[in-house]
Amino acid sequence: MYREKFELAGSTAVVTGGARGIGLAGAEALAEYGAKIVLCDYNADNLAAGRAALAAKGYEADTLFLDVTKPDDVRRAADDLNAQGNGVDILIANAGIALPDTPGEDMPDADWLRVIDINLNGVFWCCREFGRHMLARGRGSIVTIGSMSGLISNKPQRQVHYNASKAAVHHMTRSLAGEWAARGVRVNSIAPTYIDTPMSSPGFTNPAMFPVWMDSTPMHRVGRPDEIAAVILFLASAASSVMTGAVVQADAGYTIW
Numbered sequence: 338m339y340r341e342k343f344e345l346a347g348s349t350a351v352v353t354g355g356a357r358g359i360g361l362a363g364a365e366a367l368a369e370y371g372a373k374i375v376l377c378d379y380n381a382d383n384l385a386a387g388r389a390a391l392a393a394k395g396y397e398a399d400t401l402f403l404d405v406t407k408p409d410d411v412r413r414a415a416d417d418l419n420a421q422g423n424g425v426d427i428l429i430a431n432a433g434i435a436l437p438d439t440p441g442e443d444m445p446d447a448d449w450l451r452v453i454d455i456n457l458n459g460v461f462w463c464c465r466e467f468g469r470h471m472l473a474r475g476r477g478s479i480v481t482i483g484s485m486s487g488l489i490s491n492k493p494q495r496q497v498h499y500n501a502s503k504a505a506v507h508h509m510t511r512s513l514a515g516e517w518a519a520r521g522v523r524v525n526s527i528a529p530t531y532i533d534t535p536m537s538s539p540g541f542t543n544p545a546m547f548p549v550w551m552d553s554t555p556m557h558r559v560g561r562p563d564e565i566a567a568v569i570l571f572l573a574s575a576a577s578s579v580m581t582g583a584v585v586q587a588d589a590g591y592t593i594w
C-alpha cells in the first residue's frame with residue numbers, strides 16, 4: 338500500500354532547470370518511479386548532457402529549451418505539453434541562480450533584477466501556466482524549489498537578492514496552495530541547505546566561507562542532490578497527498594540554530 342503511493346507510472350513530470358544539479362537528480366527520482374520526464378533548461382549543451390546522464394541510468398527523457406523568464410515561452414510550452422497524451426501532472430519549478438557575495442548597498446540594479454526574474458518571476462510563470470492546465474483537469478502536484486535562504490539570512494556572504502527571492506517563493510507557494518487546495522492541485526516547496534551542485538560547490542573550497550557554513554550547520558555537512566530528489570519524489574507523489582502549502586526544510590538542521 339505505501340509503495341504504491343510513490344508510483345508515478347502514467348504521469349508526466351516537467352522539471353525546469355533540469356539539465357543538471359538538483360533538477361536532474363529530481364528527474365531521475367521521478368523517472369525511477371515511472372514518470373515520463375520533460376527536462377527543460379536554457380542551456381542546450383547541458384540539456385543534452387542531462388538527457389544522456391539519465392539515459393546512462395536507463396531512463397528516457399524529452400528535452401525542451403525553455404528560459405523560465407519568458408512568460409510567453411512558458412505559456413507555449415505548457416500549452417504544447419498539455420496537448421500531448423494526458424497532459425502534465427507534475428511540475429518541479431526548480432530553475433534558479435545565485436550570484437557572488439554583494440553588499441546590499443552596492444547591489445547593481447541588473448543583479449537584483451536578474452535574480453528576481455529567474456528565481457521568483459520564472460517560478461511564478463511556470464506555476465501559473467502549468468497550474469492552469471492542472472486546475473482544468475482537477476489534479477496536479479507542483480513542487481517549487483525554495484531555499485533555507487528564504488528562512489534565514491546566510492552568512493558570511495551577502496546576497497539580499499537571493500534571500501528575498503526565496504522567501505517570496507515560499508510565500509507564493511503557500512498563496513497558490515491556498516487558492517488551489519480545493520481544486521485538486523497541491524503546491525509545496527523545499528528549502529534545502531547548501532547542496533553539492535555547480536551552484537554551491539565553489540564555496541566548498543573557499544576558506545573564508547566554508548568553515549562558517551559548517552559551524553552554522555548542526556549536521557556539519559552539505560547535502561547531496563539525491564537527498565533533495567527524495568523530497569521532490571515525496572512531494573510530487575501521492576505519498577504526500579494531504580500536504581499542500583508546506584515548506585519542507587531539507588537543511589541538515591541549519592535553521593535550528
Ligand code: NDP
Nearest residue numbers: 354358359379380404405431432433484531532534536537
Ligand atoms: P545548478 O546551477 O546546478 O542548476 C540550475 C539549472 O537551472 C542550470 O542548468 C541553469 O542553467 C538552469 N537555469 C538557470 N536559469 C534558468 C532559466 N532562466 N531558465 C531555465 N533554466 C535556467 O543549481 P542547483 O541544482 O544547485 O539549484 C537548483 C535550485 O535549487 C535553484 O532554484 C537553487 O536556488 C536551489 N537551491 C540550491 C542550493 C544549493 O546549494 N545548490 C541550496 C538551496 C536551494 P545554467 O547552468 O546555464 O545557468
